[in-house]
Amino acid sequence: MRERLVVIGADAAGMSAASQARRLRGAGELEIVAFERGNFTSFSACGIPYWVGGEVEDRDLLIARTAEEHRARDIDLRMRTEVVEIDVAGGRVRAREADSGAEYWTSYDKLVIATGARPIRPGLPGMDAPGVHGVQTLDDGQALIDALARARGRRAVVVGAGYIGVEMAEAMIHRGYEVTVVNRGSEPMSTLDADMGRLVHEAMEGLGITMVDDAEVTAIRTGEDGRARAVATKDAEYPADVVILGIGVRPETGLARAAGLPLGGHGGLLTDLAMRVRGHGNIWAGGDCVEVLDLVSGQERHIPLGTHANKHGQVIGTNVGGGYATFPGVVGTAVSKVCDLEIARTGLREKDARRAGLEYVTATIESTSRAGYYPGATPMTVKMLAERRTGRLLGVQIVGREGAGKRVDIAAVALTAGMTVEQMTALDLGYAPPFSPVWDPVLVAARKAVRAVGQSA
Amino acid sequence: MRERLVVIGADAAGMSAASQARRLRGAGELEIVAFERGNFTSFSACGIPYWVGGEVEDRDLLIARTAEEHRARDIDLRMRTEVVEIDVAGGRVRAREADSGAEYWTSYDKLVIATGARPIRPGLPGMDAPGVHGVQTLDDGQALIDALARARGRRAVVVGAGYIGVEMAEAMIHRGYEVTVVNRGSEPMSTLDADMGRLVHEAMEGLGITMVDDAEVTAIRTGEDGRARAVATKDAEYPADVVILGIGVRPETGLARAAGLPLGGHGGLLTDLAMRVRGHGNIWAGGDCVEVLDLVSGQERHIPLGTHANKHGQVIGTNVGGGYATFPGVVGTAVSKVCDLEIARTGLREKDARRAGLEYVTATIESTSRAGYYPGATPMTVKMLAERRTGRLLGVQIVGREGAGKRVDIAAVALTAGMTVEQMTALDLGYAPPFSPVWDPVLVAARKAVRAVGQSA
Numbered sequence: 001m002r003e004r005l006v007v008i009g010a011d012a013a014g015m016s017a018a019s020q021a022r023r024l025r026g027a028g029e030l031e032i033v034a035f036e037r038g039n040f041t042s043f044s045a046c047g048i049p050y051w052v053g054g055e056v057e058d059r060d061l062l063i064a065r066t067a068e069e070h071r072a073r074d075i076d077l078r079m080r081t082e083v084v085e086i087d088v089a090g091g092r093v094r095a096r097e098a099d100s101g102a103e104y105w106t107s108y109d110k111l112v113i114a115t116g117a118r119p120i121r122p123g124l125p126g127m128d129a130p131g132v133h134g135v136q137t138l139d140d141g142q143a144l145i146d147a148l149a150r151a152r153g154r155r156a157v158v159v160g161a162g163y164i165g166v167e168m169a170e171a172m173i174h175r176g177y178e179v180t181v182v183n184r185g186s187e188p189m190s191t192l193d194a195d196m197g198r199l200v201h202e203a204m205e206g207l208g209i210t211m212v213d214d215a216e217v218t219a220i221r222t223g224e225d226g227r228a229r230a231v232a233t234k235d236a237e238y239p240a241d242v243v244i245l246g247i248g249v250r251p252e253t254g255l256a257r258a259a260g261l262p263l264g265g266h267g268g269l270l271t272d273l274a275m276r277v278r279g280h281g282n283i284w285a286g287g288d289c290v291e292v293l294d295l296v297s298g299q300e301r302h303i304p305l306g307t308h309a310n311k312h313g314q315v316i317g318t319n320v321g322g323g324y325a326t327f328p329g330v331v332g333t334a335v336s337k338v339c340d341l342e343i344a345r346t347g348l349r350e351k352d353a354r355r356a357g358l359e360y361v362t363a364t365i366e367s368t369s370r371a372g373y374y375p376g377a378t379p380m381t382v383k384m385l386a387e388r389r390t391g392r393l394l395g396v397q398i399v400g401r402e403g404a405g406k407r408v409d410i411a412a413v414a415l416t417a418g419m420t421v422e423q424m425t426a427l428d429l430g431y432a433p434p435f436s437p438v439w440d441p442v443l444v445a446a447r448k449a450v451r452a453v454g455q456s457a
Numbered sequence: 458m459r460e461r462l463v464v465i466g467a468d469a470a471g472m473s474a475a476s477q478a479r480r481l482r483g484a485g486e487l488e489i490v491a492f493e494r495g496n497f498t499s500f501s502a503c504g505i506p507y508w509v510g511g512e513v514e515d516r517d518l519l520i521a522r523t524a525e526e527h528r529a530r531d532i533d534l535r536m537r538t539e540v541v542e543i544d545v546a547g548g549r550v551r552a553r554e555a556d557s558g559a560e561y562w563t564s565y566d567k568l569v570i571a572t573g574a575r576p577i578r579p580g581l582p583g584m585d586a587p588g589v590h591g592v593q594t595l596d597d598g599q600a601l602i603d604a605l606a607r608a609r610g611r612r613a614v615v616v617g618a619g620y621i622g623v624e625m626a627e628a629m630i631h632r633g634y635e636v637t638v639v640n641r642g643s644e645p646m647s648t649l650d651a652d653m654g655r656l657v658h659e660a661m662e663g664l665g666i667t668m669v670d671d672a673e674v675t676a677i678r679t680g681e682d683g684r685a686r687a688v689a690t691k692d693a694e695y696p697a698d699v700v701i702l703g704i705g706v707r708p709e710t711g712l713a714r715a716a717g718l719p720l721g722g723h724g725g726l727l728t729d730l731a732m733r734v735r736g737h738g739n740i741w742a743g744g745d746c747v748e749v750l751d752l753v754s755g756q757e758r759h760i761p762l763g764t765h766a767n768k769h770g771q772v773i774g775t776n777v778g779g780g781y782a783t784f785p786g787v788v789g790t791a792v793s794k795v796c797d798l799e800i801a802r803t804g805l806r807e808k809d810a811r812r813a814g815l816e817y818v819t820a821t822i823e824s825t826s827r828a829g830y831y832p833g834a835t836p837m838t839v840k841m842l843a844e845r846r847t848g849r850l851l852g853v854q855i856v857g858r859e860g861a862g863k864r865v866d867i868a869a870v871a872l873t874a875g876m877t878v879e880q881m882t883a884l885d886l887g888y889a890p891p892f893s894p895v896w897d898p899v900l901v902a903a904r905k906a907v908r909a910v911g912q913s914a
Contacts, residue, residue, distance in 0.1 A: 012895070044828065044830070044890065044895070046828075046888075046889060046890055046895075047828060047830060047831070047890045050830075050831060050890055050891070055831065055832050056830050056831065056832075061829075061830035062830060163889075167889075305888065306888065306895050307885075307886070307888035307895050307896070307897075308885075310895050310896060311882075311883065314882075314904075326883075327883060328880075328883050330885045331885045332885070333885045333886060333887050333888075334887065334888075334889075335887030335888065335889050335892050335893075336889050337889070337891050337892075344887055346885070346887075371501065371503075371504060372518075373501070373504060373507075373513050373518035373519060374504070374507060374512065374513065375512050375513075403863070405887060405889075405892050406860070406863065406864070406887055406892055406893070407863070407866075408887050409864075409866065409867045409884075409886045409887055409897075410866045410867070410870055412884065412885050412886055412887065413867055413870035413871055413874070413876075413884060413886075414870055414874075416874075416876075416880075416884060416885065417870065417871075417873075417874030417876065419870075419873075419874065423785075423873075425768075425771075426768065426783075426784060426785050427866075427869065427870060427873060428764075428765075428787045428788045428789070428790045428803070428869050428873065429764070429790060429866045429869055429870075430790050430791065430792030430801055430803070430862060430863055430865050430866055430869065431503075431762065431763065431764035431790075431791075431792065432503060432620075432624075432791075432792050432793050432794070432862075433501065433503055433504045433507055433513075434507070434794050435792050435794070435862050435863055436792075436863070438469070438501070438503075438763050438764050438767050439764070439767060440764075440866075447771075
């Protein structure tokens with residue numbers, strides 16, 4: 001009998017799942033209906049800062065696969081159609097067409113929830129004024145680009161100094177703006193420890209960006225025309241011709257919550273290792289709306305990131321299609337850049353380790369990206385956390401220039417494998433003068449961590 | 458009682474060992490005497506091609522630590538003094554001073570053999586003619602640089618297309634020479650499988666280098682002045698104003714062999730995991746004169762590489778100094794570049810796998826270094842070998858441009874951890890558009906390898 005798969009949300013996770021299911025089961029066996037409330041499908045949200053910054057010229061380059069391409073593969077993709085209710089007991093969803101307002105129920109044998117995340121918008125005065133921009137969707141990006149074309153001045157204020165915030169700071173620098181980043185934390189990049197965040201602060205100032213830390217935004221001030229004209233904190237006002245919100249996102253799980261599906265402490269759906277919603281044999285969930293297992297801390301986290309969403313979709317589609325695959329969890333790897341500054345992290349920060357009940361030592365070293373004598377060698381700071389006594393690697397943070405960011409992958413694999421820092425010192429990493437000093441910076445950090453572990457016994 | 462450590466060979470392995478031993482035990486406890494037959498100590502042989510090519514301006518930049526610096530740390534370093542005999546039963550070595558010819562015996566409580574490697578020089582006519590240059594030592598490099606300053610023409614022939622050969626080809630391109638690489642193998646870079654070597658061949662031709670494969674050198678032709686003027690093979694002659702030998706090296710173990718110490722099938726010293734010469738409690742060996750355990754094949758290999766030598770020295774020095782450390786082995790990682798072409802490999806090639814008795818599948822994919830839409834994204838080919846049925850990763854080879862080479866580290870760590878290609882597909886690697894496509898090329902290869910393993914069951 002032909003089964004019916006319904007997919008809610010047609011971005012990375014949802015459409016990867018649909019595509020993989022289709023690869024494994026033809027249209028004669030599996031009908032696939034996908035609902036997308038927005039105007040785009042399968043786009044790279046991570047690419048928006050580079051589109052705004054002008055490095056990526058055309059919006060369509062960010063679209064991995066269009067609605068038409070999905071439809072050509074026998075996926076019944078319904079754009080601008082929002083699922084507004086899941087009837088788990090009845091095995092059906094209620095959809096609403098944005099344009100006509102028409103609603104209808106449709107049944108499913110199998111359901112994939114890939115509703116993504118929604119941007120955090122603090123309920124402050126002026127937050128919805130013209131001139132205040134999010135950057136989560138392609139429509140957001142287009143609205144910002146259009147606004148920049150019309151902007152009278154060249155002052156941009158970015159609220160938030162996480163990945164989106166620092167990437168948008170770079171984009172606005174590329175656009176020739178004077179950029180101020182207003183940040184609630186003590187340093188930018190709160191996904192790093194503060195000592196490493198300080199390096200980011202200094203490097204961003206070196207790029208001409210005004211960094212305001214420890215600053216809670218209290219309001220967006222508007223002018224007589226109703227448009228945003230400044231970002232206000234308790235202590236100061238930062239004039240702005242454009243305000244960009246880079247505050248982060250939360251799982252979009254209102255629908256799932258209303259349907260009684262299990263949510264975790266971060267508001268994301270909880271799944272098993274096959275990405276099935278816990279307790280529900282025929283419902284899967286993936287992407288920015290789920291929580292994932294952190295393999296280092298053993299706790300659930302919410303990490304909205306395209307690379308995870310794609311993996312979730314691949315796993316879900318394999319299982320929906322009758323195969324078998326699991327998503328074992330994450331180690332929390334992330335990499336970003338601001339102009340030539342590269343920032344990377346994986347595993348636990350100090351406060352994560354404490355929260356997980358782990359005692360740890362730290363080691364921070366400075367080294368270079370290439371052999372010191374080789375042209376283009378740039379400085380790099382590596383911080384490593386290792387468990388006290390056992391020496392198990394817990395986390396790595398790297399701030400540097402070219403060649404710094406992707407070095408974090410060494411630690412990501414070592415974390416996944418449960419290696420100790422002692423084992424890491426013997427890793428056979430690629431060495432030649434244009435690529436690395438004779439001791440790779442990650443190995444230099446591991447050697448120092450070994451000594452710290454020895455003293456911690 | 459004060460012990461006496463004798464070190465034979467004052468380069469990476471020997472002097473790392475001496476320095477680490479000194480760090481752990483002061484001069485009151487441990488006397489350290491180191492013999493070096495050459496003129497330099499602790500230099501980066503790997504850096505010579507970049508010095509010759511002009512990217513590294515000053516020879517002294519390649520010297521990590523001078524003789525004077527070692528002596529300042531209470532190491533009795535005797536330059537231009539060769540150890541010509543080891544009397545294992547008597548616990549002493551015989552040394553000969555190059556300048557005076559004087560010989561003397563000196564005793565040891567502990568001995569470190571770090572005699573390095575010697576270049577392979579085929580016994581062919583003309584091989585010792587002026588104009589034929591090796592590039593193993595700083596003296597070699599200086600002689601070549603001096604010869605280039607005097608050279609009348611601009612034609613360089615490089616014999617050999619391994620790491621040294623391709624790096625010297627780059628150096629001569631930088632020098633403005635017409636470069637021909639004459640190579641015995643069917644493709645350059647025999648440390649890769651031939652299909653990947655073909656990509657290197659094509660890319661090097663694209664750089665304007667004349668690549669001659671399947672060509673065994675029969676003689677160096679000399680002119681009336683006795684200087685090299687061409688490289689002859691069975692089929693042709695390649696005119697040369699300078700000839701550079703990049704044929705590789707063999708362990709320098711004549712001394713060890715004469716002393717009855719155990720050598721392996723590649724002519725290198727055999728050690729235990731603490732880098733002690735097998736069966737000899739007070740003799741250690743490390744660097745280019747030893748064989749190392751290949752953790753993937755379970756067999757011994759000879760891999761002359763500065764990064765291993767430094768690790769060996771660190772382990773030896775720790776053990777000599779009364780601590781405890783081991784060198785577990787290698788996975789055979791190597792990385793190199795020719796202009797903007799990056800070449801990397803780790804683990805087993807197809808023929809290595811066969812030799813080790815392993816059945817395997819392969820997967821080769823093309824991807825890009827960054828998100829396809831991000832400026833500067835360059836193509837990259839990744840070949841992966843996995844064990845049949847179990848899916849254990851066996852090896853990875855990568856040929857690409859910027860960002861290709863060091864990606865091999867992901868596979869190097871995964872090999873060390875004994876991961877399967879299925880496990881690799883879930884690796885949490887750093888992702889952002891300037892750094893990687895949403896599926897890192899290594900993960901794309903792993904996904905394809907998983908399918909190949911599935912078909913091999």
